[in-house]
Amino acid sequence: MLNKKKLSQQADSSALNVLYFISPKKVKELLQEPTEPADNDSLDESRNKHTVLGISGERLTKRMRKELFGAMLKQEAGWFDRPENQSGHLANRLATEVPCLRKVSGERGGVIVEGLVLVIVSLILAFYFSWQLALVNLAFIPPLALAGALQAQDMVSSVGANAVAGSEIVQESVSAHRTLASLAVQSHFYSAFQEKFLGARRSVMVLTFGAQGLGRAVSFLPSLNDAVNGAKKIFDTLDRQSRLPTDEGEEPSAAVRGEVEFRNVHFRYPTRPGVKVLKGFDHTVKSKTNTAFVGQSGCGKTTCLQLIQRLYDPDDHGQQSGIFLDGLNLRQLKPSWIRRQIAIVSQEPNLFDMSIQDNIGYGALDRETTIEEIIEVARAANIHDFIQSLPEGYDTQIGFRGSELSGGQKQRIAIARALLRKPAILLLDEATSALDMESERVVQAALDKAMAVGERTSLLVAHRLTTVENCDQIVVLQNGRKVESGSPDALMRAKGAYFALHNADEAVKK
Template structure:
C-alpha cells in the first residue's frame, strides 16, 4: 500500500512540477527530476553500490602491482609461493566484491528505470485524458501513443542503464586519471592538456546529435500517427481498395524516419570515433613515456603494469562514456517531447473553489442565454450566435435542423468540452464554469451517434456508466434498453468479450449497449445525439419505448432527424446557422410551413421512395 501511495504521490508531484509555463519548459534530462525525487533512498543506494563497484575496479591495478613487485621478490621458493597465494586471494576478494557490488547496482538502477518510466507514462497518460477536445483537434492520437511508448522506452534505457553506466565509468575514469596523475604527474599533465582539445569538438557534435535525435523521434511519431489513423478506419480503406496507397504512405513516413535516424547515427558515429581515437592517442603518449621510465630505472615493472591497467580503465571508460553521451542526447530529445506534452495545459479546468449543484428533482433546468461560440479550428465561423434556450426540469426538447446548424455544439457546451466566448450556460441555476468538471458530467448522460464499445465484456461495457453498480442493476438497465435478449444469446452471455470497438455486434446492438450504459448512470439530464440512427425499424420501436421510459422524471435534449424520434417531444427547436429559427410542437411547426415543415416533407418523400 505504501509503495502505491509513493508512486501516486510521485505522479502527482511530477505532473505539478512538469506542467510549467511555456517559457519555463524543461528542455533537457533535468525534466526527469520530479519523477526521480520520490525515490531518493533508492537513488542513494544505487549511488553507493555504483561507487563501491567503481572502487573495486580501481583496486585491481593496485593489487596487480603488489603481485608483481612483492609476490615475485622473495628469494626462497616456498616464501614466494605463499606470497603469490596471498596476493591471488587478494585479487579474488577484489573480484568478488566487484561482482557483488555490480549486481546490487544493476538491480537498483534497473528498478529505478522501470519505476520512473511507469510513473512518467502514467503521468503523461493521465494528463492527456484531462485535455479538452481542442487539444485533439491539433494533436494526432498516434503522436500521443508514440510519446507514451517510444519516448518513454528511451527514457527507461537512460535511467535504467545508460545513466548508471555513465556514472560508473565517470567514477572509474576520474579515479584512474587521479592515480595516473599521482604516479606520473609530469607525463599526465601533458595528457590532460591534450584531452582538453578533445572536449570542445565533442560538445559541438553533441548538440548536432541532440537536434537530430529530437527530429528522429518526431518522424517516428509521424509514422505511428498514420498507422493509428488507418487501422481505426480499416473497413473504409479496404472498401475503397486503398491498401496499397496507404502502405506506400506509411512506407514514405518510415523511410523519412530512417533517413533522419541515419543522419543522427552518422554524426553520433563521428562523435564516438573522434573521442575514442583522440583519447587513445593521448593516453598512448603517456604510456610511451612510462615505458621510457622503466628502461631508465625510474619505474618498477609492477608500477608499469599498474599504469597499463589504469590506462586501459581510463580508455574503456572514455569509450563507454562516448556511447552513453549519445544515448543521453537521444533521451534528452525524448524527454523534451514528454515534458512539452506534460506542459500542455487544458483551457477547460475545474474552478479553484467549485460550487455545488442543487439536488435535481424531476430533471435538471437548463439555460443558455446570449451564447456565442467559435471552434478554435474555425475562429471566423460562429457555430452558435447569440443563442438562447431555456429548458424546464422534466421537459423533452428536440433540436432539429440541417447539418452544421449547431445542434451538437449545444451538447458540447453543456458538457463543457468547450467554453462559450460570450453568454452564460447554467444547469439548475449554476453556471457550468463554476462547477467541478466531474460533478457537472456526473449529472449528464449522453448517448452519442457513434456508439463507443470498449475492449471488454458486455457486463463491463454497460457498467461503464456507473462502475459501482451491481450485476443486477446492469441487467436491469440492459432490459430497459432492450439489450438483454441479444446479450444473453451471445456465447458467454454478459461475460462475452465484444471485441475492439464492438466489432462482434451489429450497429443497432452497439447502440442499445450505449443506451443501457446511459440508463444505468441515471442522470437528471439526458442528451440523445441521433440515438436511434443505427437501428432498424423493429429495433427503433423497442428503443423508442425504452427511451420514453428513460425520459420520465428527467430533462432530455434530443438531436434527431427522424420524425418518429421528435414527434413526441414537448417542444421542437429548429436551428439554422447557429440560431433558433422556429420553436413549437410537431403539429404547430408543420402548419407554419417553415424550415421544419420543409425538412419533414423532404424526409416523408424519402421514406415514401
C-alpha cells in the first residue's frame, strides 16, 4: 500500500519530484513500505483554505442576490415590459447568473490564482535550468490558452440561453410587479422577501508541472466567461436608475377627495414608441362618483387606470397637460404616496403563496390591522362564509398564485384586500370578465357594495356592459380619444357609440 507520508516528504523536498522522481528504485521502495498514519496537518490546512474561500464565495452570492432583487423591485413598470426583463429571464438572472460570479471568486477564485502563480513560478524555474528548451515549450502555451478560450465561448453560446428557471418568490414578485407597485409593498418582498530532468529534463518537468497549473486555470475560462456575461447583466440592473423613483415627489397633507382629471393626455408605451395609445384624452371624474370606461379592445381603457397609479407617466406636453388628482399634477407627487390612496382589482388578481388572512392583510401593510377588520372586509366582499367553511379558516394556505381557489374566490379575496386599504380611489379593471355567470353574479354583488355611492371615487373598465349600468357616468373611448360621455340612460337615448356597443353586447348574449 502507498506510504502517503513518505511520498509527501519526498514531494516536499523539491517541486520537481511531484511528477518526476530521480530514482525509480526509490519510488518502488516507498510503495512497498507499510502504510503509516497520514499527517493531518496538511489535511487541516487544505480544509481550512477551502472552507474560508467557500464561505466568501457564498457570501458574495447572497449579497449580490439581495442587491439585484432590490434593484429589480425599484424599476418602473415600463422596464418590465421589455422582452429581456420578462419574469423567466429575471428569475434566471437571480438563480443562475448570480452564482456565475462565485465561479471566479471564493474557492474557485483561489484555484485560478494558485494555477496562475504556479505557471509563473514554473516558467522562472524552467528558464533557470535550460532557457533554450524552456522557450521551445513556451510556444505550446498560447495554443492551449486559445483552445480554452474557444471552449468557453462555445459553452456560453450553447448553454447560456437554455438556463431559465426561478424560485417561487421571484416568480411571484416579478410576474406580479404591478400588484406590488399598486400595494406599495416592494420593501416587504425585498425583506422577505432577505442565503511540472537534471538540466534539460528538469526544464521539461517543470514546464509539464507548470502546464498543469495553466490547464487548471484555463479550465476555468468557461466559468470566467459565464461570470463576465452574468456580471454585465447584473451590474446593468444594479446601476440602472428607475425613470419613476417611487420615493421622489411631494406628499400632500390634505385628505384626498378623489377628483381625477385627464387634460390633453397623450401616451405611448416605452416598448412601442411608434403606437400612440391615447391621443389628447380629456375627461374629469368627479369626487366620490362611479365612472366606467368602455370601448373596443386597444382603445386605451386600461391604460388610463395604469396612468392614474403612475405606473407610467404620459407624454410631456407641458405643465397644464397630464393627469391631475385634486388639482395636483401626478408628475409632482410621490408615486408611493399616490398608490397608497388607490386600490385595484384586476381581471386576474395576483395572490401570494400564504394564508388567506395574510393575502387580505397585504392590502394595508402601512398600518396595524386586526382580524376583526379582515373579517369585516371579507363579509363586504361576500367571501367570509366560504372562508369559515374551510377547516383552517383564515389560516388556509392558498398555494402559488392562489392555485387552491376558483377564479371567483380569488377575485373576492382581491376585493377584500382592496377594501382593507380604505382607498380614496378604487380601480376595477375587467374584474368579472374572466368569470362564469354564477361567479360573476356573486362578485358583481361584492363590487356593488365596494362602489357604494358617496364612499369613494370608483373607476372601472368593462367589456360586459351589464356591469356598468349602475354607474354615474360612462366614458366611451375610441382610438385613444373620448367620443362621448354621460349617464347610461342619456347615452342610450343619444343612440351614439355607447348605444352601438350596447346592441353589439346584447347580440353576443343571444
